[in-house]
Amino acid sequence: MTPPEPSPSRPLAGLRVVDISTYVAGPSGGMTLAQLGADVIRVDPLGGAPDMRRLAHNARGRSLYWASLNRAKRSIEVDLASDEGRDLVRRLLAAPGDENGILLTNAVGAKWLASDALSAVRPDLIEVFIAGNRDGTPAVDYTVNAEVGLPWITGPAGIEAPVNHVLPAWDFLAGQHAALAILAAERLRARTGKGQSVTIYLSEVALTTVAHMGFIADAAVNRRPRLRDGNFVYGMFGTDFGTADGRRVMIVALTERHWKSLVELSGVEAPVAALEAALGVSFGDETTRWKYRGVLYDLIRPWFESRTLDEVSVALKSARVLWAPYRTFEELVNEPDSLLNRSPLFADLDHPGIGTFPAPRSVLDFAGADDSSRQPAPALGQHTDDVLRELLRLDAATIDDLHARGVVGPSTGGPAREG
Amino acid sequence: MTPPEPSPSRPLAGLRVVDISTYVAGPSGGMTLAQLGADVIRVDPLGGAPDMRRLAHNARGRSLYWASLNRAKRSIEVDLASDEGRDLVRRLLAAPGDENGILLTNAVGAKWLASDALSAVRPDLIEVFIAGNRDGTPAVDYTVNAEVGLPWITGPAGIEAPVNHVLPAWDFLAGQHAALAILAAERLRARTGKGQSVTIYLSEVALTTVAHMGFIADAAVNRRPRLRDGNFVYGMFGTDFGTADGRRVMIVALTERHWKSLVELSGVEAPVAALEAALGVSFGDETTRWKYRGVLYDLIRPWFESRTLDEVSVALKSARVLWAPYRTFEELVNEPDSLLNRSPLFADLDHPGIGTFPAPRSVLDFAGADDSSRQPAPALGQHTDDVLRELLRLDAATIDDLHARGVVGPSTGGPAREG
Numbered sequence: 001m002t003p004p005e006p007s008p009s010r011p012l013a014g015l016r017v018v019d020i021s022t023y024v025a026g027p028s029g030g031m032t033l034a035q036l037g038a039d040v041i042r043v044d045p046l047g048g049a050p051d052m053r054r055l056a057h058n059a060r061g062r063s064l065y066w067a068s069l070n071r072a073k074r075s076i077e078v079d080l081a082s083d084e085g086r087d088l089v090r091r092l093l094a095a096p097g098d099e100n101g102i103l104l105t106n107a108v109g110a111k112w113l114a115s116d117a118l119s120a121v122r123p124d125l126i127e128v129f130i131a132g133n134r135d136g137t138p139a140v141d142y143t144v145n146a147e148v149g150l151p152w153i154t155g156p157a158g159i160e161a162p163v164n165h166v167l168p169a170w171d172f173l174a175g176q177h178a179a180l181a182i183l184a185a186e187r188l189r190a191r192t193g194k195g196q197s198v199t200i201y202l203s204e205v206a207l208t209t210v211a212h213m214g215f216i217a218d219a220a221v222n223r224r225p226r227l228r229d230g231n232f233v234y235g236m237f238g239t240d241f242g243t244a245d246g247r248r249v250m251i252v253a254l255t256e257r258h259w260k261s262l263v264e265l266s267g268v269e270a271p272v273a274a275l276e277a278a279l280g281v282s283f284g285d286e287t288t289r290w291k292y293r294g295v296l297y298d299l300i301r302p303w304f305e306s307r308t309l310d311e312v313s314v315a316l317k318s319a320r321v322l323w324a325p326y327r328t329f330e331e332l333v334n335e336p337d338s339l340l341n342r343s344p345l346f347a348d349l350d351h352p353g354i355g356t357f358p359a360p361r362s363v364l365d366f367a368g369a370d371d372s373s374r375q376p377a378p379a380l381g382q383h384t385d386d387v388l389r390e391l392l393r394l395d396a397a398t399i400d401d402l403h404a405r406g407v408v409g410p411s412t413g414g415p416a417r418e419g
Numbered sequence: 420m421t422p423p424e425p426s427p428s429r430p431l432a433g434l435r436v437v438d439i440s441t442y443v444a445g446p447s448g449g450m451t452l453a454q455l456g457a458d459v460i461r462v463d464p465l466g467g468a469p470d471m472r473r474l475a476h477n478a479r480g481r482s483l484y485w486a487s488l489n490r491a492k493r494s495i496e497v498d499l500a501s502d503e504g505r506d507l508v509r510r511l512l513a514a515p516g517d518e519n520g521i522l523l524t525n526a527v528g529a530k531w532l533a534s535d536a537l538s539a540v541r542p543d544l545i546e547v548f549i550a551g552n553r554d555g556t557p558a559v560d561y562t563v564n565a566e567v568g569l570p571w572i573t574g575p576a577g578i579e580a581p582v583n584h585v586l587p588a589w590d591f592l593a594g595q596h597a598a599l600a601i602l603a604a605e606r607l608r609a610r611t612g613k614g615q616s617v618t619i620y621l622s623e624v625a626l627t628t629v630a631h632m633g634f635i636a637d638a639a640v641n642r643r644p645r646l647r648d649g650n651f652v653y654g655m656f657g658t659d660f661g662t663a664d665g666r667r668v669m670i671v672a673l674t675e676r677h678w679k680s681l682v683e684l685s686g687v688e689a690p691v692a693a694l695e696a697a698l699g700v701s702f703g704d705e706t707t708r709w710k711y712r713g714v715l716y717d718l719i720r721p722w723f724e725s726r727t728l729d730e731v732s733v734a735l736k737s738a739r740v741l742w743a744p745y746r747t748f749e750e751l752v753n754e755p756d757s758l759l760n761r762s763p764l765f766a767d768l769d770h771p772g773i774g775t776f777p778a779p780r781s782v783l784d785f786a787g788a789d790d791s792s793r794q795p796a797p798a799l800g801q802h803t804d805d806v807l808r809e810l811l812r813l814d815a816a817t818i819d820d821l822h823a824r825g826v827v828g829p830s831t832g833g834p835a836r837e838g
Contacts, residue, residue: 154573329635
């Protein structure tokens with residue numbers, strides 16, 4: 001079997017990952033690898049895993065969420081409750097070749113997938129597990145997030161309750177860590193011949209990331225609480241302003257040059273200089289700008305509040321401060337100058353049975369990248385027969401028999417026409 | 420030169436990355452590789468890049484933020500404004516060997532580091548750039564976040580303004596993508612002999628992630644706005660409850676089993692069954708639970724509000740619903756049963772000149788991982804001499820001369836004692 005020729009746009013061509021994961025973390029990690037050209041085979045139980053039915057749905061009840069998190073993969077549907085179905089999965093993992101024998105899963109409770117059960121399958125197997133907590137208790141992004149401090153400092157200063165994030169950032173970070181773990185383990189296997197078992201705990205992804213930001217050092221060393229502070233960015237001058245037509249704009253003055261540009265733009269050089277003289281400080285220093293963020297905000301805001309977003313945008317485009325208009329999802333999709341509509345990564349793509357909507361190619365823009373990574377999610381079981389034929393060398397009669405006995409799906413006995 | 424023996428706990432031992440990046444995205448990506456055993460050499464201009472001085476500070480004005488984002492790296496200090504300093508960096512990148520010749524940077528405006536300028540350095544160079552927007556305009560996490568819709572659906576339902584996230588999730592995701600791009604490109608180089616230039620745009624990291632969640636599909640296909648909804652999790656039953664002693668608890672009923680456990684725990688089987696009968700629905704279905712989340716929340720909350728966190732915790736520990744107490748950063752650091760204090764990844768570590776605080780080893784828990792990845796950040800220029808000697812084979816007299824002429828730092832003429 002000749003391996004596919006790696007091309008710059010398909011840097012992981014040849015690598016094969018068996019992906020038995022659900023919801024966000026595992027599927028997003030697998031998708032990242034799939035978009036880089038790996039053959040990522042998502043394995044679902046008959047009828048699909050529960051995440052196939054998650055909101056948002058289209059008008060026909062199909063999950064837009066699932067379709068968006070499983071692009072560019074192949075799908076096989078197997079009776080994972082049966083010994084025969086489990087054996088098929090084990091045989092996929094046992095497939096010979098340097099680029100086979102890689103499992104990504106969050107099915108940490110499944111004994112048949114546990115590390116000790118699989119060690120006989122292929123001694124150099126690479127297994128990457130995504131779990132909740134190290135003590136064995138389950139966790140999801142939103143429970144983990146509650147524990148790590150951020151909800152108490154998110155949102156307007158007056159609020160007395162925690163404010164959760166909406167983006168499951170811990171899931172996505174765990175997914176990227178899982179993708180990285182697979183490449184790191186495969187690199188090590190190529191050098192040592194040894195497999196690996198790596199477990200990534202969602203709660204530890206959150207915990208370490210919060211530590212990386214210095215939040216834990218600050219609490220441990222300085223012992224003073226970090227305060228909830230609206231949209232002000234900690235440690236510099238950055239916040240949002242309203243415009244005369246009811247829009248909002250985020251402004252960040254990261255450098256002294258940005259700050260001078262913002263002051264000049266909003267015509268407050270004189271009052272800012274008077275304040276500096278009277279206070280004996282320089283707002284050229286980011287920590288000082290942050291300390292006086294309230295008064296500086298109030299000095300600058302009339303300029304924004306007396307102009308429309310269009311007027312503000314024209315002025316900001318020739319300034320040097322960092323800025324962006326806030327957009328709703330609807331504005332992101334519909335406004336011609338939105339990030340989405342300016343990005344060449346996205347193109348309208350027909351997702352069979354789901355609808356037509358903008359889909360991205362890989363965000364990792366390898367030189368010479370083409371659009372081949374912009375593929376829809378598969379229909380459930382769309383590739384069952386192909387995978388059994390290619391990897392396990394099963395013949396048509398054997399595959400038909402597996403369908404007839406309900407060991408694999410779809411139940412029509414052939415690839416799903418639509419799903 | 421014998422390469423270091425890869426060990427399970429140092430899976431990337433031997434790989435060398437020249438890291439000329441600042442703030443969060445690049446440094447966090449480089450740190451991830453360093454914690455896996457790569458030799459990540461952070462290159463700073465004389466006196467350090469601006470991120471060295473960012474808040475939070477300790478009492479002596481040293482940045483806890485920088486110290487937390489640059490662990491396990493080596494540091495060299497070079498006059499990057501001079502031709503001679505730039506030439507030293509180019510020579511580091513030109514170092515022979517399969518595992519050299521890798522650049523991670525966000526200095527996209529620096530012409531001397533641009534792809535065409537470096538192509539002569541080593542034809543198979545791997546360059547991973549982290550940039551703001553594809554059109555060349557700069558962007559930071561907080562401006563990017565404004566554009567992708569999330570701030571308008573974050574926070575309590577009554578708020579009329581966008582609510583920013585506090586965690587720079589786009590930065591951290593960009594950093595993980597950068598680490599992944601390096602391993603993918605290095606894998607491809609090992610097969611084809613060819614280098615790569617990969618650019619990751621922060622705004623496209625945000626945009627693609629929002630697309631992966633189905634937000635863009637939902638807006639494009641269904642054309643109805645996603646509503647701001649407090650701490651309710653979209654599409655299932657999950658939200659926070661207050662306790663009698665003023666604490667908060669996050670609860671998620673992801674499965675029907677979780678839901679039944681929550682109903683039983685809070686003693687509302689009868690009213691829930693009565694509602695199901697009267698409405699003609701089953702709350703066994705997650706979409707139905709989400710649709711009726713308001714009334715279900717109000718039915719359940721008295722149970723939480725009449726109990727302390729301790730009482731609630733005892734009951735939840737024997738239930739099957741997903742849950743976690745909210746903690747502030749201070750509670751995370753100080754409460755003995757917090758995630759932090761239960762995690763074996765963390766141990767108190769003395770950071771010279773910074774303080775003693777809990778620091779994590781790599782979140783990628785390779786089998787047999789030890790604590791060698793739990794290292795503090797270097798002092799600025801701590802490894803200048805070592806790196807020049809090892810990689811460029813410079814002798815002591817030449818290195819002394821570079822110090823004396825201010826081409827490299829620290830200016831003491833030797834490694835920083837403390838920084």
